[in-house]
Amino acid sequence: MPTLSDRVVNTFSSPFRKYLPLAQEAKDNGIEVIHLNIGQPDFSMPIESMEDLWVDRQPFVPYGIAEGESALREAWIGYYEKFGVKLGFEDLMVTTGASEAILFTMLAIADPGEEIIVPEPFYANYNGFAQMAGVRLVPLFSSIEDGFPIPALESFEAAITTRTRGILLSNPNNPSGKVYDEQTLQSLATLAQKHSLYLIVDEAYSEFVYEDFRFFSSMRLKNVNDHVIVIDSISKRFNACGTRVGAIITRNHELHEGMVKYARLRLSPPMLGQEFARRALQLPAAYHDNVRTEFSVRREYLLSRLGQMTEVRFHAPEGAFYLFVQLPIDDSDRFCAWLLTDFSHQGKTVMLSPGTGFYATPGKGKDEVRLAYILDREKLGEAMDCLEVALSVYPGIMEKVLVPTL
Amino acid sequence: MPTLSDRVVNTFSSPFRKYLPLAQEAKDNGIEVIHLNIGQPDFSMPIESMEDLWVDRQPFVPYGIAEGESALREAWIGYYEKFGVKLGFEDLMVTTGASEAILFTMLAIADPGEEIIVPEPFYANYNGFAQMAGVRLVPLFSSIEDGFPIPALESFEAAITTRTRGILLSNPNNPSGKVYDEQTLQSLATLAQKHSLYLIVDEAYSEFVYEDFRFFSSMRLKNVNDHVIVIDSISKRFNACGTRVGAIITRNHELHEGMVKYARLRLSPPMLGQEFARRALQLPAAYHDNVRTEFSVRREYLLSRLGQMTEVRFHAPEGAFYLFVQLPIDDSDRFCAWLLTDFSHQGKTVMLSPGTGFYATPGKGKDEVRLAYILDREKLGEAMDCLEVALSVYPGIMEKVLVPTL
Numbered sequence: 001m002p003t004l005s006d007r008v009v010n011t012f013s014s015p016f017r018k019y020l021p022l023a024q025e026a027k028d029n030g031i032e033v034i035h036l037n038i039g040q041p042d043f044s045m046p047i048e049s050m051e052d053l054w055v056d057r058q059p060f061v062p063y064g065i066a067e068g069e070s071a072l073r074e075a076w077i078g079y080y081e082k083f084g085v086k087l088g089f090e091d092l093m094v095t096t097g098a099s100e101a102i103l104f105t106m107l108a109i110a111d112p113g114e115e116i117i118v119p120e121p122f123y124a125n126y127n128g129f130a131q132m133a134g135v136r137l138v139p140l141f142s143s144i145e146d147g148f149p150i151p152a153l154e155s156f157e158a159a160i161t162t163r164t165r166g167i168l169l170s171n172p173n174n175p176s177g178k179v180y181d182e183q184t185l186q187s188l189a190t191l192a193q194k195h196s197l198y199l200i201v202d203e204a205y206s207e208f209v210y211e212d213f214r215f216f217s218s219m220r221l222k223n224v225n226d227h228v229i230v231i232d233s234i235s236k237r238f239n240a241c242g243t244r245v246g247a248i249i250t251r252n253h254e255l256h257e258g259m260v261k262y263a264r265l266r267l268s269p270p271m272l273g274q275e276f277a278r279r280a281l282q283l284p285a286a287y288h289d290n291v292r293t294e295f296s297v298r299r300e301y302l303l304s305r306l307g308q309m310t311e312v313r314f315h316a317p318e319g320a321f322y323l324f325v326q327l328p329i330d331d332s333d334r335f336c337a338w339l340l341t342d343f344s345h346q347g348k349t350v351m352l353s354p355g356t357g358f359y360a361t362p363g364k365g366k367d368e369v370r371l372a373y374i375l376d377r378e379k380l381g382e383a384m385d386c387l388e389v390a391l392s393v394y395p396g397i398m399e400k401v402l403v404p405t406l
Numbered sequence: 407m408p409t410l411s412d413r414v415v416n417t418f419s420s421p422f423r424k425y426l427p428l429a430q431e432a433k434d435n436g437i438e439v440i441h442l443n444i445g446q447p448d449f450s451m452p453i454e455s456m457e458d459l460w461v462d463r464q465p466f467v468p469y470g471i472a473e474g475e476s477a478l479r480e481a482w483i484g485y486y487e488k489f490g491v492k493l494g495f496e497d498l499m500v501t502t503g504a505s506e507a508i509l510f511t512m513l514a515i516a517d518p519g520e521e522i523i524v525p526e527p528f529y530a531n532y533n534g535f536a537q538m539a540g541v542r543l544v545p546l547f548s549s550i551e552d553g554f555p556i557p558a559l560e561s562f563e564a565a566i567t568t569r570t571r572g573i574l575l576s577n578p579n580n581p582s583g584k585v586y587d588e589q590t591l592q593s594l595a596t597l598a599q600k601h602s603l604y605l606i607v608d609e610a611y612s613e614f615v616y617e618d619f620r621f622f623s624s625m626r627l628k629n630v631n632d633h634v635i636v637i638d639s640i641s642k643r644f645n646a647c648g649t650r651v652g653a654i655i656t657r658n659h660e661l662h663e664g665m666v667k668y669a670r671l672r673l674s675p676p677m678l679g680q681e682f683a684r685r686a687l688q689l690p691a692a693y694h695d696n697v698r699t700e701f702s703v704r705r706e707y708l709l710s711r712l713g714q715m716t717e718v719r720f721h722a723p724e725g726a727f728y729l730f731v732q733l734p735i736d737d738s739d740r741f742c743a744w745l746l747t748d749f750s751h752q753g754k755t756v757m758l759s760p761g762t763g764f765y766a767t768p769g770k771g772k773d774e775v776r777l778a779y780i781l782d783r784e785k786l787g788e789a790m791d792c793l794e795v796a797l798s799v800y801p802g803i804m805e806k807v808l809v810p811t812l
Contacts, residue, residue, distance in 0.1 A: 001602065001632050002515070002571070002572075002598075002602045002603055002604050002632060002633060002658075002661075003602070004514060004515070004660065004661060004664045005513065005514055005515055005516055005517045005520075005571075005664075006517050007513060007517055007518075008513060008514040008664040008665070008667065008668070009664065011664075011667045011668070011671075012667075013667055013670070014667070014670040014671055016670075017472060017670045018670075038469065040468050040469050041466075043466070044464070044465040044466055045465050045466045045467075046465075047461075047465050050460050050461050050465055051461055053459050053460060053678065054456050054459060055453075055456050055457055058450070059450040059451050059452075059453050059456055060447075060449070060450055060451045060644075060645040060646065061451075061645070061646045061647065061648040061649045061679075061682065062446050062645075062647055062648050063444065063446050063647040063648050064648050066423060096502055096650065096672075096676070097672065097673065099671065099672040099673060100672065103672075107411065107413060107414060107538060108410060108411055108414040109408070109410070109411055110411055111411045111412050111413055112413075112518060112540060114411075125671050128667070128668075128671040129671060132513060132668065132671070134518060134540065165408070165411075166408075192408075196407065196408045196409070197408055198408050226407050226408060227408060238466075239466040239467070239468075240466065240467045241467065241468055241469040241673065241674075242467040242468050242469050242470050242674060242676070242677030242678075243467045243676060243677065243678060244502065244650075244673075244674070244675070244676040244677075252408075254410065255408075255410060258410045258411075258414040258415065258417075259414070261414065261417045261418075261419055261420070261534070262414070262417070262534075262538070264419070264420040264422075264423045264424075265417075265420055265505065265531050265534040265535060265538070266502075266503065266505040266506065266509075267503065267505060267647070267650075268647075268648060268650070269650070270502070270648070270649060270650040270676035270678065270679050271648030271649065271650075271679075272459065272648075272649060272676065272678035272679055272682065273467075273676050273677075273678055273679075276467065276678065
């Protein structure tokens with residue numbers, strides 16, 4: 001029998017989806033599973049964007065341009081003006097979701113065995129893409145106790161070796177909800193410049209910031225054009241996760257040209273999704289004001305419910321739509337699986353993402369879970385009821401005493 | 407300034423698209439460029455497949471299932487019955503085009519530095535995906551003079567080392583047009599079994615076979631279930647290249663599960679394209695009978711025109727929609743670029759794919775080009791006029807005498 005490659009055997013399993021078979025079994029047993037495990041919002045698109053998506057064009061779907069359709073690139077560049085960013089046409093390449101943008105970036109900036117520094121916790125699938133690319137992620141820990149601050153510049157300096165090729169983070173941060181200000185980003189960019197590194201900033205959640213926090217796009221950073229790579233996506237922004245449309249934005253045109261080779265290999269991004277994206281990116285800004293208001297309500301509600309639970313620790317998210325929460329549990333993987341296999345409350349249970357997947361350091365995240373506040377308040381209420389009851393009956397509850405913070 | 411990775415610098419440029427900037431310049435200069443460089447057919451889909459593609463579903467586009475939507479997998483499994491193939495639900499995984507299927511397969515069966523044997527000429531982008539995966543392609547030459555036969559089993563045996571993980575070919579073959587019979591495929595599969603290798607067969611052109619040739623799906627091969635991997639795509643079959651929907655088919659469920667990890671990392675294949683694919687795969691078989699008739703006419707026409715040119719050598723394709731042609735030229739890259747930069751005939755020129763990209767052996771294909779017979783007969787006529795005149799004025803014509811074969 002032929003064997004599998006070592007790399008596929010060792011590839012990290014996505015924490016968002018690894019327990020889907022267990023969720024299906026629960027559903028088959030008549031239990032309603034409330035999905036807070038994945039950032040799949042429930043808001044609707046203005047219907048104009050879905051109507052007649054293709055019928056006014058030719059009755060087949062040809063290959064497009066490898067770098068993305070020109071009209072979409074122009075719409076995306078226009079969209080970035082709302083963040084005070086002026087882009088040239090060659091600065092933006094369309095990809096098959098941010099997923100592909102991350103993979104192309106890793107392949108193009110680092111050779112196998114080279115390193116990318118990433119503050120943890122981080123978007124879990126960076127782990128898997130790094131494994132596909134043979135790149136080593138070097139994590140810098142930031143703690144829930146301190147509210148997930150960006151690690152000190154000295155920690156970055158100490159982590160930089162001859163193999164380091166870049167620094168990667170998401171802003172707003174998934175899963176911590178941290179929003180980074182201009183000064184923080186500029187200091188990281190200056191550090192990247194000093195060491196001839198790339199600064200890669202994943203801006204998929206740019207529309208989702210709360211209270212007085214403001215999103216600052218890293219494409220506005222000064223004097224570091226060759227160093228900055230922004231990853232973007234329409235998935236969360238327009239509730240269009242399934243269109244698979246993202247982008248790589250950089251003013252480093254040598255890097256852009258290198259990645260175009262990968263783009264040409266896979267021929268073109270999905271054309272139907274691109275047509276959707278082109279329409280969506282031209283929606284008026286008021287559209288997101290409404291969406292943001294709704295997410296703010298949900299966020300407040302979750303903060304209030306979690307604040308009433310004992311020995312549950314979290315930091316109020318400044319952006320994105322996740323809460324990364326410390327629970328009094330022995331093992332978040334065991335707990336998330338148990339919720340699906342051994343627990344229900346009034347015929348319902350909740351699916352969460354175990355925290356371990358959001359770290360590169362083994363052992364971290366064992367008492368943390370990520371939950372996405374992407375459902376309406378009623379469903380969130382049922383999910384919180386489940387969590388509360390679950391924490392009172394889960395056999396792996398730890399008896400340590402934690403101080404909840406808000 | 408940060409540098410690029412060695413791997414991106416060394417990555418092969420797609421021969422189908424590397425001269426697109428030159429084509430654009432020619433167009434900017436008012437020259438009509440007839441594209442025979444890429445397998446993008448011109449036939450229309452039955453319009454029912456494009457109407458209301460999404461409006462009867464929810465007004466947003468959520469993530470789908472990583473392995474593909476269940477209804478699409480079922481439709482695809484049903485489609486394979488026309489080739490006498492019975493598949494289980496877990497045998498087929500939907501991918502973002504055959505491109506992703508090839509990449510996932512290479513990553514999952516071979517570690518960096520390991521080898522896959524591939525008869526050359528072969529689908530050019532295998533080169534690039536192998537570079538992305540760090541896998542070495544080991545080419546086995548098959549010559550245009552002999553009509554591109556599959557290399558002798560002894561050649562395969564001689565090429566197998568401890569690093570060999572699989573044998574890869576496309577059937578019908580792109581670019582040679584060769585169609586492999588059951589006996590040929592079974593003998594390769596038996597060889598794969600003997601050496602614990604995978605046999606990977608790319609069946610993207612299964613609907614396009616001519617004269618008395620018949621397509622035989624490798625999923626029908628006997629007693630080699632763990633060894634056979636079929637790559638499929640709706641791109642050519644339904645003129646849906648831009649939907650980006652392909653599949654990996656294998657009865658090796660351990661391998662399937664390994665590749666599901668990669669599928670989950672990139673979350674889901676494009677949902678709009680999947681909905682298109684689901685509808686298209688259920689079209690009546692008569693649809694392809696008509697398409698095939700039209701391609702037969704084009705094929706006959708090109709064979710007749712090329713047959714009248716001196717010192718032009720080719721083998722009549724048995725399947726797919728390409729002709730791989732030997733021309734009396736010094737350098738196919740130079741010739742293909744020259745056609746765009748320095749040549750026009752009656753205000754037109756033709757874009758071809760240089761033969762070099764279809765080989766892994768350096769130096770091969772320098773006097774060969776691939777052309778796709780994907781346009782209507784009038785356009786093909788204009789393209790052949792261009793080629794004929796070009797061969798009479800191109801400054802790099804070689805003076806060797808070749809015997810045309812039909």
